[in-house]
Amino acid sequence: MSAPAVSAFQTQLERLGRVPDLVLSAALLAVAGLVVYGAVSTEGFLTVSNLKAILTATAFVGIIAIGMTAIMISGNLFSLSLGQTAAVTAMFFLYSLQISLGAAIVLTILLGCAIGAIQGVVVGAWGANPIIVTIGAASLLEGFAVWISHGHSILPPDNATSYTHLARPLGGIPFGIYVFFVLAIVVDVLLRATRFGRQTYLMGENRRAARAAALPITLITTGAFALAGTCTAIAGVLIGATSANGSLLLTGTYTYDAIAAALVGGTAVTGGRGSVLRTVAGAVLIATVSDMLLLRSYSTGIQILVKGMIVLVVVLLMGVRRRPR
């Protein structure tokens, strides 16, 4: 391509960069319109029990998505092992209930933090590709889980009932929702108002500049992944308490739902932009759409398909919106 062609190409890109703000707003309006239309036209959607069901579904995915957001903001794309981390920590929680509820919660969170931190060290210290590392970690987590549990489901000890409080609604609202909102506020403050948080944003925006500014890349990356592991372990505790039957089946589609929630909230997959509070909105939206599809008795396939479409459209819109450097 000749020089004038290159500059013409750049002008075109810049023009593209301006239009999509409109496109993005239009797309958001369209989505909002669809959701409202769906809400009004779907039978049984606007009922108290259904709204509670949406909130319950939001809690688990949302808590994991908070962690996913930290990884995305730090510029490390996303983790493909958070679903497995949730399942493994849920299994561990149910197993360690034999000590005591408090100890089980603390140990589970520590375990999740460690699982995340180790992946963070690998990615941060050596610049290893986060996607591949987390795919490998997912495989390792599955292997360890089957090995240690001998392939059996993990049931809570017979005499333990304390954990059931975590699965019971509080004041009519699922307990997980409180955890979700409190955690969202805490992590949002952590990322906005602390030195670690601002360094995370900076590193995500420009890793080279962060290195040049002598930011502790390894430490920040480890922190972001450890935060993701911690959030996921908190979700793991709630998931374990709710299902009371721990196995790798709990992995479900948490990984992809969390990525979708963070992306839909507008957190950039390339890092540096986004926020936990936006992810909260994204998680609610994803849960609402899933719920609507479920009420209209669409199959699992359609649900996965729709989530995929949402991810694709959001990624493309965000990609176009990004200004050329």
Next chain:
Amino acid sequence: MTVRDQVAKVRVGDAAREAAPYLILVVMVLVMALLPSFSAYDVRTANVYNVFQNFASLGLVALALGMTIMAGHFDLSVSSMYLLGGMVAVLTGEHSATAGIFAALGVAVVVGLVQGTLIARFAVNSMPVTLGGYLILLGLTYVIGHSKSVSYSNYQVGIELDKPIAQIFSIRSLVSLGLFVVAAFALHYTRLGRDVRAIGGDSRASRTAGLRVNRLVVAVFVVSALGAALPGALLDYSLATATPTTGLDVLTFSATAALIGGVSLAGGRGSPVGIAAGVLSLSILQEVLSVVAAPSYVSSLITGGLLVAVTILWAPELSHWLKTVGLIRRVDDEPLAGPESARPPAAGTGAA
């Protein structure tokens, strides 16, 4: 260090890197060949046949994924394209298996064109795009299969495909091996290989040098979808059933095979012959594990561990880091990285 020393060092590093896939393969072959001499397990011709059957099932996916990595991208959607290819072939190939294969390949071409065009035109990172693609194709597989396993009544096709040829091969494995040979020739003797590696090494420079980068990217993603759909279709004929699952096993296997086959995640490096060596090594490993009747989690642990280990070995900042902690702590290198990164390269989980 003089420039000459540095150049010499890079050459040694390169040579080690080029030789690594074949060294790993030799070790694996030796392990399998010598298995009877240090254990009670017997290794027969049938086991060699199984190795090539493993190769047939996943080899082309590793080749396809390897091509996208060489070109500086990554196709997360291969694992569901594999399932979708099988499902389409089983559903449309009831009367004619060939028609089913062509239907699967047709779908793959469309998928590749769409994904490749979106990635090239919008200049977005291929990981999130192909993640969306992964979900969409997985959803489609569930939808057209009505969320169930679909059986293929034409059993004869599978029996034909897997009938031993010269004791150790089958039509299925010969198709895979043949396509590897074609790919090796195409990438070695035509401009294609150089061009793909060029856009993987530096896409902007390649564009300036006059390469049609966008077209190449689209082509690579079409090849990637085809490489996933064909073995998926053949495997489902051989199993006489197509099943929708959400697992990432296909992706884990093929990524590990491509990476131990010498494909660099930084793009611009790798060859079909190296990938073939990587796939063969993993195929032998799987067969050895099944000969010694190892439980299935051992395979997950070894594959996951290998994947993380290779990613670390190939990581761009590893040598920089080794310098930092090994000798002197320079001011411009992450001052806080010392104590905590001094841990051994743990394999990515603390579950133990």
